[in-house]
Amino acid sequence: MARLEYIRLPLERALVEEDVVHFVRQEVVDPRTRLRIPVTAERVPQLVWQRGEIWGEANIWLLRRARLLLGGQLKEETIGANGKDLLAYANWLEDAGKEWWQCPLQDDERPLNLYRGFLVSSSGAEVPDPNGQTGKTPRPGKLSPLLASRRMATVKAFYQWLIAEEILSPGFPLWSEQKVRIPYEDAFGFRRHVEAVQTSLDIKVRKRQSEDGLEEGLQPVSLEVRDAILDLAHRRCSIELFFMLSLGFWSGLRLGSICDLKIQTLENALAIQNCAALKHLSIGPQANPPVQMKLAQNSTGIVIPTRLLDDLMDYAVGLDRGKRVALAKPQHKHLLFLTKHGNPYGPQGSDRSPTVNGEMSRLKRLARGEGLNIDTFTFHWSRATFATMWAKVARNQGHLHEFLPTLKRMLAHKHDRTTWRYIRWAEREEVRAAVMDEFTQTMFGRFYTAVEEQDA
Structure with a gap:
């Protein structure tokens, strides 16, 4: 071959x-x-x-x-x-x-x-x-x-x-061509058309993406599962994986952005008025220093818990990271996360990391040994968990619509409709939980109450 x-x-x-x-x-x-x-x-x-x-x-x-x-x-x-x-x-x-x-x-x-x-x-x-x-x-x-x-x-x-x-x-000609008009929806919801050329060699794929689904097929996990994952990563995995998962769960950053974080990015974090527990990070190709983001988006609204920020700053000047910096090339020394060989965790411009994938596989094996089933969990699910939790809290406080622009900046979305998917997800989960609770009480409540009375 x-x-x-x-x-x-x-x-x-x-x-x-x-x-x-x-x-x-x-x-x-x-x-x-x-x-x-x-x-x-x-x-x-x-x-x-x-x-x-x-x-x-x-x-x-x-x-x-x-x-x-x-x-x-x-x-x-x-x-x-x-x-x-x-x-x-x-x-x-x-x-x-x-x-x-x-x-x-x-x-x-x-x-x-x-x-x-x-x-x-x-x-x-x-x-x-x-x-x-x-x-x-x-x-x-x-x-x-x-x-x-x-x-x-x-x-x-x-x-x-x-x-x-x-x-x-x-x-x-090796193939035939024809001009077609392809419909699409712009950022304001208006239907537009763009002219394109199709050839006889093209393989057409019909997209069946539900508007109710989250971006990239993400799935949130419960807070109990989130805490169990972080606890396991802290006890039995590298401190780098623990911090990366923490950034995913608590800041909603994609893996590519996390791998490209610079120490100066953390040093430039800005305080949020009337909210001492959180700070803002500036992320994107136009930030200082630049940090990669999907679709070259820029956002000054990325949030990070102050406690996590302090822990990361301590890690940045610690001995363990210092050993990795000593092995790194000059252009990589300012990265927050480096592998044990002093290399970046992921290639430039990519949301993938073979090193993190290997650590995630080990995390899942360790979880099975402790009775925790996270076989289907992927790193990007941490981002979905972050977003849906914010949407649920905003809904419970009655400020869902007012909070939409803030959540969009947190997630660095290009379109409002992408952010709305998380909000609809939170609404559906709330309805599902309420119906299932009512069904359980209706179907089994009287039976178990009668049994308890007989046992008493």
């Missing part, structure tokens, strides 16, 4: 001086140390065929995309996903005995069309009904429809580049 290898690529810009091309390494200024540090793509994927030869054309395309990191047009995580998508295509080509450059006149003989058919049959993507109707018939399979659609889109983008660079010149 084909395989991926990764290279470390210093990012450079080409300058022409007196008809001579010079490549100049790009540097950025560290906001804390004021040192100039080079910009480097740490993991750029490169493809190698099973027979040991490199796939030069694909590798050049990935390198070209890596250079888009300089302008902020792409994230390194996206380029990594592109490499995995092309790896899947390369493995299919080898298994099918096809070559990527083959362009037969017959549509059903072209590798692109055959690969699309393979993806559709291997996923639950929607395909035309066998009877020729306009409806769609889902087919179960191993791949998720979204993954199949993404892989096809990556391969199509690669071929578009091949044609644009005249590396591939089939002499006829």
Whole structure:
């Protein structure tokens, strides 16, 4: 099978001086140390065929995309996903005995069309009904429809580049195109349309996202489970995991923001008028220092308990963290959380952390040993717990609508409707609890009362 290898690529810009091309390494200024540090793509994927030869054309395309990191047009995580998508295509080509450059006149003989058919049959993507109707018939399979659609889109983008660079010149279109108008709802609830181009290679995936569900499929946990998780993490896991979970449960921060927190972010915390127990943090790419947030959102309304802030400041100057700082690179020393090897917990621009995932797996094993079942719990559920608890308290105090803008700033949401999902969730949970309590009293109350009277 084909395989991926990764290279470390210093990012450079080409300058022409007196008809001579010079490549100049790009540097950025560290906001804390004021040192100039080079910009480097740490993991750029490169493809190698099973027979040991490199796939030069694909590798050049990935390198070209890596250079888009300089302008902020792409994230390194996206380029990594592109490499995995092309790896899947390369493995299919080898298994099918096809070559990527083959362009037969017959549509059903072209590798692109055959690969699309393979993806559709291997996923639950929607395909035309066998009877020729306009409806769609889902087919179960191993791949998720979204993954199949993404892989096809990556391969199509690669071929578009091949044609644009005249590396591939089939002499006829490899796919058909048509313009469509896609409806969407703007931030104010008005229905708009945007024009787009659909091709015959696209794999359509019907989105079935309930407006009643929380963002990213999050689920809150009860306060009892929250306290049990934090207690277990404090007793038997690393202090870093305990503090990260505390920030998730008590501040609602995503993992990517937590991994990118700087000590200066905590030092710049602002007091909240008439609320000594909480303080405000400034988070986002425009904060000083910048801290990554999803969709490049900015918020000065992130809350942190004063006690947790004090504990984190003590940890920041403690001996344990000092040992990690000694191993860290200059551009990482100002991060609040560092691994035992002095590395950041997560890649820049990502909400994922393999190190935290490993610690979460260990936390779940320890929980099972203590009779606590948190197998389905994920780190991001801490954010849902934070948000729903605030919504419940605001509702109980009768200030739900007035509190909505504040909760939106706390969660750094782009749209009001995303924040409203947490409020509707809290309302439904309140109704559910009341109905279940009334049902229990109605169905079993009289019976157990009679039994108790007989026993007495």
